[in-house]
Amino acid sequence: EEPNEIAMELAIRNATVQNLVRDGGFTEIWIPALEAKDLALALTPHLDRLAPDQQLPVRLAVKELVRAAWLLDWHGDLGNRQRVEAAYAIFGQAADIITATYDRQ
Numbered sequence: 001e002e003p004n005e006i007a008m009e010l011a012i013r014n015a016t017v018q019n020l021v022r023d024g025g026f027t028e029i030w031i032p033a034l035e036a037k038d039l040a041l042a043l044t045p046h047l048d049r050l051a052p053d054q055q056l057p058v059r060l061a062v063k064e065l066v067r068a069a070w071l072l073d074w075h076g077d078l079g080n081r082q083r084v085e086a087a088y089a090i091f092g093q094a095a096d097i098i099t100a101t102y103d104r105q
Contacts, residue, residue, distance in 0.1 A: 003046040007102035010039040014095035017072065021088045029076035029084070033091065037069035040098060050101065058101050065094035 013036035020029045040062045047055050068091035075083035 001042070003043055003049065004102050006039050006042050006046075007099050010036050010043075010095055011099040013039065014092060014099070017088065018092060021084055024081070026076040026079050026081070026084055030073040033069040033072040033076075036091075036095065037066050040065045040094075043098065054101050058098055061094040061097040064090055065098065068094060 013032040016032040017029055017036065020026070020032070043058070044062060047058055050058060068087050071087035072084060072091060075087055
């Protein structure tokens with residue numbers, strides 16, 4: 001798949017997670033969160049195609065998104081809204097950095 005398509009799929013998963021967080025569907029978060037993690041990781045072989053000044057921010061955003069996806073899975077299972085929202089803040093910001101970078105390609 002092309003990186004732009006991967007980023008678009010990532011944006012869709014991010015919106016799904018955001019809606020689940022808002023609506024309190026914590027036990028359902030793990031599916032789109034872990035799909036987004038896999039999509040973010042699928043971008044890593046393509047990072048060298050980005051401009052040099054974009055590579056590090058996207059690499060760091062991928063790392064943050066992966067970590068936050070696992071936290072969303074964990075805290076979603078426990079049903080802790082405060083921790084789910086904190087994990088989503090990291091996840092959403094990372095997803096936004098990644099998708100914004102590829103929107104400009």
